[in-house]
Amino acid sequence: xxxxxGTNVLMAAEAATAAxxxxxxxxxxxxxxxxxxxxxxxxxxxxVGKIFRIYDLTQQIQGKKALNWNNIMxxxxxxxxxxxLIGAYWEFTVQGAMILPEAASIHGVKTDEMFFITFGITxxxxxxxxxxxxxxxxxxxxxxxxxxxxxxxxxxxxxxxTIAPAIVLTVLVVFGFFTWQSxxxxxxxxxxxxxxxxxxxxxxxxxxxxKDQVLGKSxxxxxxxxxxxxxxxxxxxxxxxITADTIVIPVRKTIRLNIHAQDVIHSVxxxxxxxxxxxxxxxxxxxxxxxxxxxxxxxxxxxxxxxxYLLYCNKICGGGHYNMQKIVRVVTEAEYQQWISQQKxxxxxxxxxxxxxxETNEPKKESENSRLALNN
Ligand SMILES: [Cu+2]
Numbered sequence: 001x002x003x004x005x006g007t008n009v010l011m012a013a014e015a016a017t018a019a020x021x022x023x024x025x026x027x028x029x030x031x032x033x034x035x036x037x038x039x040x041x042x043x044x045x046x047x048v049g050k051i052f053r054i055y056d057l058t059q060q061i062q063g064k065k066a067l068n069w070n071n072i073m074x075x076x077x078x079x080x081x082x083x084x085l086i087g088a089y090w091e092f093t094v095q096g097a098m099i100l101p102e103a104a105s106i107h108g109v110k111t112d113e114m115f116f117i118t119f120g121i122t123x124x125x126x127x128x129x130x131x132x133x134x135x136x137x138x139x140x141x142x143x144x145x146x147x148x149x150x151x152x153x154x155x156x157x158x159x160x161x162t163i164a165p166a167i168v169l170t171v172l173v174v175f176g177f178f179t180w181q182s183x184x185x186x187x188x189x190x191x192x193x194x195x196x197x198x199x200x201x202x203x204x205x206x207x208x209x210x211k212d213q214v215l216g217k218s219x220x221x222x223x224x225x226x227x228x229x230x231x232x233x234x235x236x237x238x239x240x241x242i243t244a245d246t247i248v249i250p251v252r253k254t255i256r257l258n259i260h261a262q263d264v265i266h267s268v269x270x271x272x273x274x275x276x277x278x279x280x281x282x283x284x285x286x287x288x289x290x291x292x293x294x295x296x297x298x299x300x301x302x303x304x305x306x307x308x309y310l311l312y313c314n315k316i317c318g319g320g321h322y323n324m325q326k327i328v329r330v331v332t333e334a335e336y337q338q339w340i341s342q343q344k345x346x347x348x349x350x351x352x353x354x355x356x357x358x359e360t361n362e363p364k365k366e367s368e369n370s371r372l373a374l375n376n
Contacts, residue, residue, distance in 0.1 A: 074141035081134035085127070100271055101302055104293040104309065104330070107183040108274035114179055118172055184287075192288065195247065196258045198229045199266030199279040199313060202320030205229050206247055207346060210240025220262060220281075226351040229260070233347065233355060241346040247311060247328040250336035251294045259285045269314035270328060272298075276314060291330045298330075 056067040103109045194215050196207040205228050209215045216238020222230035231238045249255050259268050261279035268287070269276045277287045299307045313324030331339065 070142045074138045077134045077137045081130060081138075084130065084134075088126075101298065102293075103272070103274050104291055104298060105273040105275070106290045106292060108272075108289075110179050110183070111274045114176060117175075121168060121172070192254045192256045193249065194256050194258060195249070196229065196260065197247075197268055197279070197311070198260040198262060199268070199317075199324065200262040201264065201318050202313075202323045204311065204313070204324060204326050206244045206326070207231070208242040208244055208340065208343065209237070210242055210345070212237055212240060215258065216241050218260075223262065224354065226348060226354050229262075231346060239347060242340065242343045243346045243348075244343050245326075247326055248336060248339045249291055249328065249330055250333045251291050251330050253333070254288055254290045257287045257289075259287065264317050265315050266317050266324065267314035269312045270309065271312075272309045278315065294330045294332065296331075 052067065052072065056069075060066050103112050194209050194213065196205075196215050196218070198205040198207070207215060207229060214237040217232045217235040218230045218238075219232050220230050222232055224230075231241060233239070257268060257275070257277075259277055259279045261281045263281060265281070266279040267276060268279055273289050273291060275287055275289050277285050279285070293301070295307070295309060298309070299305050309328040309330060311326040311328050313321055315321075317324070
């Protein structure tokens with residue numbers, strides 16, 4: 001314990017120095033501090049218990065009235081209830097304030113609604129059951145003057161507490177099922193912006209369709225240093241495809257994310273839009289959503305000029321997992337058009353060179369077929 005405490009004091013001192021020199025907020029209390037605090041609390045409870053016990057024994061030796069342990073335990077339960085409820089309220093207000101800002105997509109609003117309805121129902125049940133549980137323990141603690149009422153079974157109560165939760169859960173599940181259906185049962189409509197997101201250890205590759213609005217076909221067998229997502233240039237639709245470092249999307253336009261993975265399972269996660277879908281090797285998936293709040297509008301709403309929407313990988317996919325992050329910028333249609341006109345074509349000079357190389361050396365390259373045979 002002393003070692004733990006010492007380490008924490010050192011950490012706090014270091015953080016204080018850093019804060020003084022860099023003016024950066026220092027991290028004073030590490031997790032070890034709280035572990036230590038927990039053990040100290042346990043120790044305090046044990047010591048107080050022992051003191052009571054010694055007092056009790058002394059009273060008995062002196063022939064005085066012994067302590068009423070049932071009362072002490074009853075009050076303990078009541079304290080636990082009160083402190084627990086205060087703790088729950090604290091969690092709700094302090095940690096609750098750290099939740100995501102309002103959903104920035106159409107379906108996200110529905111997801112949030114469902115979340116808050118479920119949360120509301122469970123909170124009410126939680127508070128009522130905890131009060132009943134600990135309140136009953138306190139009220140009906142052992143009392144020598146009172147005889148327990150024998151009440152072994154009641155079919156009506158059994159029926160109520162089986163049927164009521166069953167109905168509530170069924171409503172929640174059916175509600176969830178239809179919401180999920182409405183989010184995912186999206187037909188492809190003309191005018192959707194198709195964007196391809198390919199995950200690999202440890203980065204995301206982004207491809208936009210060119211003027212034709214159609215992404216060219218791709219095949220993992222064609223992946224090479226220059227052709228990172230294995231675009232098939234036999235498909236004419238791929239000629240005008242565009243590669244980008246950031247994801248930029250126009251507000252209030254339906255986006256269809258075409259999701260691929262090249263090595264292990266990754267997961268496309270954009271919490272502000274309430275979007276998450278796994279990227280599975282060999283199994284292309286897609287997710288459609290419509291952003292409703294531009295990055296600038298969100299910065300104003302949150303009063304945070306540095307705010308950015310982000311795309312994360314939400315599967316622990318290896319050592320560099322933390323690195324799989326991309327900024328997502330939601331802009332107006334005009335800003336989007338301006339941005340896309342400045343992006344590089346996917347068919348880079350290097351790629352053109354590579355492909356030509358395959359064309360001229362075709363007969364020798366039989367063995368390296370898949371990668372270089374695309375110009376056959
Ligand atoms: Cu990943």
